[in-house]
Amino acid sequence: MNTNDSSVKFLIVDDDETFTRVLSKAIQRRGYETAVASSAEQALNLLESFTPDMATLDLKMDGASGITLVPRLKALNPNIKILILTGYASISTAVEAIKLGATDYLAKPADTDQILAKLNVTEPDPDIEIADKPMSVGRLEWEHIQKVLIEHDGNISATARALGMHRRTLQRKLQKRPVREEH
């Protein structure tokens, strides 16, 4: 793959190590050049030498929110496509993000295919089939619970509180299967 000036530059800003690694790889596999930052501040430094054509931004990170990057990215490249991607999604932040010029807004958990689909990354690679089935609600719930659980260091009581769910219910859910997709 080439790394010349004609390659599309993709910026990923997210403090979730695993997430950025997976997404970055998936995007590189499609021939794009990627840059990763784990905070808004770090992203700003990157912008000195990297002018992205596309970006995914997390909202909740240490320091400034990814949403503050939207105006700067637009200023740097008016044609940039920006996808907000967050586990702390809300209607108000979604509205603000779009008003500021973000292209789209997705709540985590979202799988790589959906992210790329939102950014129209699928076009140049016809050999990669898009998964047509969305996540099942059960799977989505599981992923979300796991994420919040980890954020609370495995503390079940705290997780249940954060999720507004009864502790007993969360316990029962956790005892059940890890995941079971349909079929």
Next chain:
Amino acid sequence: MNTNDSSVKFLIVDDDETFTRVLSKAIQRRGYETAVASSAEQALNLLESFTPDMATLDLKMDGASGITLVPRLKALNPNIKILILTGYASISTAVEAIKLGATDYLAKPADTDQILAKLNVTEPDPDIEIADKPMSVGRLEWEHIQKVLIEHDGNISATARALGMHRRTLQRKLQKRPVREEH
């Protein structure tokens, strides 16, 4: 009361009788001229003789969704301020509405002051607050369902199939109001 050209024209589209009566009155009391429609179709008729400067639109009504009015209203008056106001709020529809040109998006219930405040804000704010809690599983499920539903053009059967969920269950879920997130 004056009905001259200088008065601000306010269009209210909502199928909730009580809601429109109260809101209409409250807005008139502030010196605006109001027109009420209880469906998108009715609103279109009104537009023949009424060119609004501001509007609130409901999403879920018999017949077409209020969101379909956004492009028409913008065409009629490019400076119009449009607020989507719905009891079935979701991030997906919010993103779509703003992209279409709506000024803002509010979940019911909302009082008159909030409504007017949203309509009078001019600049988006990048420093908007991020929620400190993640979405509840119930809310996440609602958002996910709405997104998939839109992807399937509102086809309930297809959506249920895609989600691996029974159609009857999906129907029941859709009839309910979305889960209110506590602040």
Next chain:
DNA sequence: AAACAGTGCGACAATCTGCCACATCCATGA
């Protein structure tokens, strides 16, 4: 007209959830 897909809804049994109660553990500090 007949076949078909989508929709709305009633009914009922099988599950699941919210909630209270209690019994451990395990730190932390008086």
Next chain:
DNA sequence: TCATGGATGTGGCAGATTGTCGCACTGTTT
């Protein structure tokens, strides 16, 4: 060391939710 407060594992239960069937109705397609 003992008291206190959080976290956790279970049992039990009434009420809410879900999976299924069935049926009527409405457009669309053939």
